[in-house]
Amino acid sequence: MAGKRLEKMEENRAKLIAAARKAFAEKGFANASMDELTADAGLTRGALYHNFGDKRGLLAAVVDQLDGEMAARAREIGAKSAGHGEGDSWQALLAEGAAYIEMALDPEIQRIVLLDGPAVLGDPSQWPSQNSCLAETRKGVRAMVESGVMKPVDIEAASRLLNGAALNAALWVAASDKPAEVLPKAVEAFSLMADGFRAKS
Amino acid sequence: MAGKRLEKMEENRAKLIAAARKAFAEKGFANASMDELTADAGLTRGALYHNFGDKRGLLAAVVDQLDGEMAARAREIGAKSAGHGEGDSWQALLAEGAAYIEMALDPEIQRIVLLDGPAVLGDPSQWPSQNSCLAETRKGVRAMVESGVMKPVDIEAASRLLNGAALNAALWVAASDKPAEVLPKAVEAFSLMADGFRAKS
DNA sequence: GAACTTGACATACGAGACGTATGCGACCAC
DNA sequence: GTGGTCGCATACGTCTCGTATGTCAAGTTC
Numbered sequence: 243m244a245g246k247r248l249e250k251m252e253e254n255r256a257k258l259i260a261a262a263r264k265a266f267a268e269k270g271f272a273n274a275s276m277d278e279l280t281a282d283a284g285l286t287r288g289a290l291y292h293n294f295g296d297k298r299g300l301l302a303a304v305v306d307q308l309d310g311e312m313a314a315r316a317r318e319i320g321a322k323s324a325g326h327g328e329g330d331s332w333q334a335l336l337a338e339g340a341a342y343i344e345m346a347l348d349p350e351i352q353r354i355v356l357l358d359g360p361a362v363l364g365d366p367s368q369w370p371s372q373n374s375c376l377a378e379t380r381k382g383v384r385a386m387v388e389s390g391v392m393k394p395v396d397i398e399a400a401s402r403l404l405n406g407a408a409l410n411a412a413l414w415v416a417a418s419d420k421p422a423e424v425l426p427k428a429v430e431a432f433s434l435m436a437d438g439f440r441a442k443s
Numbered sequence: 444m445a446g447k448r449l450e451k452m453e454e455n456r457a458k459l460i461a462a463a464r465k466a467f468a469e470k471g472f473a474n475a476s477m478d479e480l481t482a483d484a485g486l487t488r489g490a491l492y493h494n495f496g497d498k499r500g501l502l503a504a505v506v507d508q509l510d511g512e513m514a515a516r517a518r519e520i521g522a523k524s525a526g527h528g529e530g531d532s533w534q535a536l537l538a539e540g541a542a543y544i545e546m547a548l549d550p551e552i553q554r555i556v557l558l559d560g561p562a563v564l565g566d567p568s569q570w571p572s573q574n575s576c577l578a579e580t581r582k583g584v585r586a587m588v589e590s591g592v593m594k595p596v597d598i599e600a601a602s603r604l605l606n607g608a609a610l611n612a613a614l615w616v617a618a619s620d621k622p623a624e625v626l627p628k629a630v631e632a633f634s635l636m637a638d639g640f641r642a643k644s
Numbered sequence: 645g646a647a648c649t650t651g652a653c654a655t656a657c658g659a660g661a662c663g664t665a666t667g668c669g670a671c672c673a674c
Numbered sequence: 675g676t677g678g679t680c681g682c683a684t685a686c687g688t689c690t691c692g693t694a695t696g697t698c699a700a701g702t703t704c
Contacts, residue, residue, distance in 0.1 A: 270562075271562075272473060272563075356561075357561050357562045357565075358562050360557075360558050360561075360562070360614075361471075361472075361558045361559050361561070361562035361563075362473075362562075364558075364618065365614050365615065365617070365618035367615055367618050367619070368618050393635060395631070395632055395635055396628040396631070396632060398615075398628070399612070399615075399625075399628045399629050399631070399632035400632050400635075400636075402611065402612060402615045402629075402632075403608050403611065403612055403629075403632050403633060403636055404636075405611075406607060406608055406610075406611025406612065406614075406615075407604050407607055407608040407611070407636070409607075409611075410603065410604065410606075410607025410608070410610075410611060411600070411603060411604055411607065413561075413566045413607075414566065414568055414599075414600075414603045414607075416566070417565065417566035417568050417569050418568070424600075427597040427599070427600045428600050428603075428604075430596070430597070430600070431596055431597060431600035431601050431603075431604050431640075432604060434594065434596055434601075434639045434640055435601075435604055435605075435608070435636050435637070435639040435640060436636070436639060437639040438635045438636040438637060438638040438639030438640070438641075439632075439635055439636060439639070440639075
């Protein structure tokens with residue numbers, strides 16, 4: 243019966259992160275009170291500072307979780323899209339891009355990952371979690387550059403621009419009056435723009 | 444001798460905005476103290492709240508000023524690039540994009556317009572100043588779509604994606620270890636990606 | 645198995661920072 | 675010249691974060 247201590251600790255960490263996700267998404271990082279947040283989780287600020295160091299640490303943990311979930315979903319969609327074709331990795335990239343745009347319509351992801359995240363933690367490329375989403379895109383881009391599907395562009399630059407464009411498009415869609423009407427336009431424009439990276443057939 | 448009152452008021456507004464630009468750029472919006480900031484301008488918080496309503500209002504005014512400066516510079520560069528050619532508006536668009544990327548290397552613009560701005564004021568498309576930069580890009584895109592230089596893509600979507608990609612690229616360049624080496628890669632990748640919007644020759 | 649030690653978490657405290665309500669004094673009108 | 679208006683300063687209350695200290699259960703050692 244060893245590890246009852248760590249078990250409880252992980253449980254509390256999870257509860258705090260869950261409460262933080264809700265509070266940050268609803269009120270924004272700056273306006274979220276740590277007292278309320280921890281009370282919702284049935285704890286106090288003591289637990290928070292012990293586990294995450296400070297408020298930024300908590301945000302980093304939340305962003306890490308969300309980022310991981312996004313990357314997992316993108317991978318899943320990418321795999322599905324590339325699977326039933328005969329290795330059309332280009333379709334997979336477009337599908338991933340569209341998936342990012344759609345995922346970012348979730349207020350939780352918008353507010354926390356796209357708005358507060360960069361402002362508080364700095365540019366995504368230097369996040370502690372190292373940005374799983376970007377890594378996912380980079381993997382795809384690298385494979386396509388090496389296989390000649392994409393032009394011989396700088397892998398890091400292309401990944402960054404594709405990801406940035408997708409997430410930025412999502413922000414625009416979400417802020418628009420009628421997201422349902424605007425989304426397809428954003429996806430289409432993204433596909434066109436990404437096509438600039440494609441090797442001439 | 445009329446308007447000595449308004450004159451002084453505008454002068455103070457300008458001093459506050461200038462002090463805010465410096466404070467926000469150096470410490471970030473959240474960590475900038477309004478007491479220090481106003482003291483630097485030789486005033487107190489009373490003037491600030493009277494002129495801008497609250498801290499967000501001040502940020503909005505600062506962002507508006509920076510955005511205007513950026514748009515003016517982009518217009519200038521775009522005009523120069525299109526001028527000596529025979530109406531090659533495409534080159535002008537690329538030049539504008541590159542200009543945005545370079546401008547965003549300025550810490551003031553990065554921190555205030557790209558990071559804190561969206562987080563505090565929300566998505567740029569719904570800023571009070573209505574985002575001059577975006578308007579500038581939109582103008583160019585619309586002209587090119589109508590003249591057939593660009594594919595018949597949704598103007599709003601294309602403008603948003605181009606702008607977002609450029610600014611995002613700038614964030615990446617600035618966060619990298621050696622900006623001087625990375626910048627050309629970002630500009631090249633941007634040009635390639637934008638080329639996806641270009642009508643097939 | 646009992647005393648000791650560790651460490652996760654709670655509580656208490658201090659230091660700002662924001663926003664508002666109130667007061668003052670200079671400009672403008674008549 | 676007098677009254678009013680308005681821009682700005684001052685004073686206050688409230689909230690929040692971060693740290694320092696206390697406490698009690700879980701793990702450890704003999």
